[in-house]
Amino acid sequence: MNDTLTENAILAASIPFAEMEAIIAGKHSNVFAVLGLHQTPYGDWVARVFAPNVAQVSLYTLSGEFISRLARVHDAGFFVAAIPVAHHQPLIIEATTWGNVYRWRYVDPYSFGPILGPVDDCLAAAGEHLALYNKLGAHPQMHSGVSGVHFSVWAPNAMRVSVVGDFNEWDGRRHVMRRRSNGVWETFIPDLPVGSVYKYELLDAAGLPLPLKADPYGQAAQMRPDNASIVTNTTQFVWHDADYLEQREQGDNRTKPMSIYEVHLGSWQRGENNRFLTYDELAERLIPYVKDLGFTHIEVLPITEHPLDASWGYQPTGLFAPTARFGDPDGFARFVDSAHLAGIGVILDWVPAHFPTDAHGLSYFDGTALYEHEDKRKGFHPDWNTAIFNFGRTEVNAYLVNNALFWMERYHLDGLRVDAVASMLYLDYSRKAGEWIPNENGGRENLEAISFLQKVNSKVYERHAGVMTIAEESTSFPGVSHPVHSGGLGFGFKWNMGFMHDTLDYFKQEPIYRQYHHNDLTFGLMYAFSENFVLPLSHDEVVHGKGTLLMKMSGDDWQKFANLRAYYAFMWAYPGKKLLFMGQEFAQRAEWNENIGLDWHLTDYDSHAGVQSLVRDLNRAYADLPSLHEKDCDATGFEWLIVDDATQSVFAWLRRGQDNAAPVAMIANLTPVTRLHYRVPLPHAGRWREVINTDAAIYGGTGVGNLGEVVAMDDGHGCAYVDLTLPPLSTLYLLFEV
Template sequence: MTEPAFLKIMQGTADDLFAHLGPRPMARTGRRSLTAFAPRARRLSAVIGGQSFPLTPVRGAPEIFVGELPREGAYALERTSAGGTTLTYRDPYAFGPVLGVMDSYLIGEGRLDRLWHKLGAHVIPHEGVRGTHFAVWAPHARRVSVVGDFNGWDGRCDVMRRCGASGVWEIFLPDLGEGTLYKYEILGADGTVLPLKADPVAFGSQHPPETASMVRDLSGYGWHDGDWMAARAPRNAVSAPISIYEVHLGSWWRDDTQGGRPISYREAARTLVDYVADMGFTHLELLPLAEHPFDGSWGYQPVGLFAPTIRHGPPHEFRDLIDAAHARGLGVLMDWVPAHFPTDAHGLGRFDGTPLYEYADPREGFHRDWNTLIYDFGRPEVANFLTSSARYWLEEYHVDGLRVDAVASMLYRDYSRDAGEWVPNKDGGRENYEAIALLRRINTEACGACPGVMTVAEESTAFPQVSRPVDAGGLGFSYKWNMGWMNDTLAYIRTDPIHRRHQHGQITFGLTYAFSENFILPISHDEVVHGKGSMLGKMPGNDWEKFANLRAYYGMMWGHPGKKLLFMGQEFGQRAEWDYDAQLDWDALARPDHAGLRRLVRDLNRLYRETPALHCRDADPGGFQWILADAAEESLFAWARHGAQTDAPVAVLCNFTPLPREGRLIGLPRAGLWHEVLNTDAEIYGGTGRGNMGRVEAAPHPHDGQPASARVTLPPLSVVMLKAAPHG
């Protein structure tokens, strides 16, 4: 080794320590030469089978030691510091590469399935020794080092091996394992040492506000959900009852006896899962749990797309939560964010000193709304990274589906940008072709690799065929959030009843496009934050009228075509706006009105699950039939829901005024007995108890375009559902 090479190693500018350090055969003597770098060492020896071979410091380069060893035998290095402390460790430069040529090639091409199997930190045996293999993509870096407590966070040590032209760097560090904290020190192409970077494919992280990655061994978990996984596809199908309870895990419940700490994954596996199952929901949806630095982002600004947040426990305990949910018959969805990422110094921004993961042009690569960066969707390696992240949660954690956040911001290059502030596509248009291709790839690969999963788009525009198959020209999502329905119906229900006759179309309009996509009706966290107030707070009138309005709204929602989603706390009418930093107001359930509302939601879920007409043709216009669409002066709506030919139809009757309608003649799809299967004004829900004594008899007298009709009592601010009795 030349003197300049010695100096580069000590200065931290050498980019290929494997060319200089470690053992080398000596043909002339039949022995091995050994060169080792040991900063701050007073003495260094190699130990083979209990025999010590002292190494000599190089003159002018006292941190570099050289010596000769026997030709055979694994060695360890014994380092004595200036203070006399002795440490024995294995030399990482004695080990060969782990990644093969094909691995590197496919990573560079952006075509490696399950990218997380190769990149990140993996606890493995290698050449007879157990340790951790680190691999990271940083194609423009001059040098990449793994740093941590194990090397004093000294980037001159443990410099990684460059894997050809792929841009991947790797190193095997013997004897490191589960729980090791680490980051990457990267020397940019211009010689600048960048801020220490967390691992983009880390499986675990340090607890925020600390930002180091953590080695997590994902192997060895014993799943118990084989039966669920084999049979889950029908539970996610468009014909299935899907009623989703959306949860921010950090604020659902907190332990006041321990400083208000959030619930752990294992606690949630008991209490949350039991609660959601008891409430009759079919699915639990978790706001993003990928690691994120800022609590106030609720997880929507992640830096660790392969790391469950440590806020609630380690990865295996997150698996405990999923396993427990499956045991109770609950599917689990998780919000996933490929649309943007934060600018935190330890994150993906300018990862190797260049705009690597993000578009270089801020007109494409920066979200002014959120002060975040935008992935370069067209770069093959970035597309592979995001596709693999989606598959990772589905495969490694048995998540049953992903709800993809902010899809609209991905689809349009001019999203939230004025003229001249965005870059058109190659055809001069506003659509982001690269993002569209990526979403199609994610949906195709995720559903292909994980049969039975669902993907859900939060998409707020009229972009066509979001929930249609890719081979039919669609984006390939299973479902789309119906944001238009949500906006219109909330505007209607918050209007004073005396003026609702002027807003009638806000209920009827949604039925003109209700079957253009596979829709989920979302009353999500977004509707109860940032000054929007709680759901109960949106309702007009006095306290009784607020609860009656909210009960009627939920009754209408559960009777309307489309799958259901309700954010936590809304099921019992929490009065305060949602606060991510505090638990729900569980004490409210001591009041009969709140308890009654929760009882209604539980019964709505039960009725919805048990009644095919209310769910099996949600995306089929043949499953819906208007009875009353134009009774604006009375603020009445009525429609029929139909299932298969043998399923009993259901009539959904809505009275959105505080006036009772006694003996109102309503058309019905057939004559005979109809059971009152739900009345939101029932006393057990906090209502007045008015109704139809459990049944009505329809005579064969056509009315409202129906072949039969009946006199029905519609209580004030209520929804009544009637189900036809079986024939014969």
């Protein structure tokens, strides 16, 4: 047959020839109005099938009853037939190649109605659909009695959107999606199995093809360098952490001990031939290690799917997909479940500030600046060469809010550490004059981002009791961890970047010069309770030529270890929750390298093992002694004992807990001089037990101390004092007993 239709064929098709040609060319924007079952203007029912490279097509009911053989009305593979109205239901297509070489059956995807409904449309339009991750993306389900996968994606400016994959030879003409009024496209592909690889093929408004796109809501993805999405079902995992979740809801995180072990899963340890460990192997090795050292939480650097290992996950292209580097989504769920069974919380490093411009990602998703701002002054990040989300757009705002809720709901995560918050808050962040656009009030604050952060925090805390959000915010923006109803951003905690910078600046000084830097350690206590702080010694401090924490310390090797031990104990007694990057707990010498595992052989050496033992004991003291954690965010839990001894570089303070918790005194001698009979004021006369001495021999110190306890004497004025031996470069904890 020629490509030119006969007059009878045109009548049989009941559509204009141009529409048929558009479908064959892949240029038709409303294929569901043509293919499948339709009523003609004359009242008859007609079935239309586009099946390229097929000689013959027949129709059957789902029960296998023959209905009709279709007429081939176009050489490109367009078939039509009149159908009795009684068969207006999902149909089975039997396709046969020339010479009957191949014959197969499949359920016609165009004989199904939509799955999304008006309630979904209404909630999405208002930005209040808080379970969009159950609607958009790829979801295995039953529809009209047939199993398959429902796909939906937001692309309002596309002329045509299709699902493509191996199942249709990556032919965008085969599974064209139905466009809804709100710019969402959807389709149901029957009999498609879990594990199918797919992308979206889009034509822009002018009908020009765009790069194939991964699913913005895709919940699994291929291992890089491949980057397609994978059909998965993340709803069927059987969890065993109900008791943990119930306990998590009790109390206030501000009064609980929180010591966070920050981990890059790809380089904590490696397997044979330097391969990545799987989620299950990490559960078997990492979780018991963290439990043994007494950390309460694991914070994982971003495990959302990303194409470039060197980005450490901070340039994600799959915000809903755990990276395939370590296994499948169920593997990550098993990791979290195992952590919870061990009493360990899991915090995800979350990146809503920006996204990379990889062709398969969100960048110009439908041919327009859909997720990002069109204007580069608001939509492009100069530091990282990435795109910035358009926080003021309802659909983008909802996408990110849904993503935050998804990780809490689907993977039971205990918190989100939100990356690069400062870059979101300020329109002029890393920009020169003329490179940014003031807000409507003429200011530099990004009002849309502020509103977004307030919303995501409100929704997270409203829907998931006991979880937390933590802001990595490096400026003095007011109220980061204050409630939204009082004008704050609503985060549970904020990283105390000032503490990190000031204390590291101090400890890098040679002890003889520390008297001139005394305020580096005292200044932070002036604002220590202005926010709910986490004290971070993070991965950012041990890369890019900065050296490890050990190598930042001043002095020879002995002094470096003594300084580091004293620093850790100083920090663990300082008000605020704790965070330590992996490897620093045993004083890693080499700078962090994401391409290899940590230098675990160092723990065979006494000096390194001693630091590791100290961190274990600090975590246990911090958790066991209420005065060290209950008032981390309350000024009534802190009292200076010695604040002004700059000459001898001695610091002392008291930590108090709630009710009748025994107070703990911290005394730090930050010079390499042993100080005998050093008088320290204390609030109570009686026995004070030395629960931590960083100079103890078991930690690699000299063994100088106070024989395990001291007795404070009444000074006759309602207070007490004790004459201590202060070991060199050391920190002591004294616990009041009687």
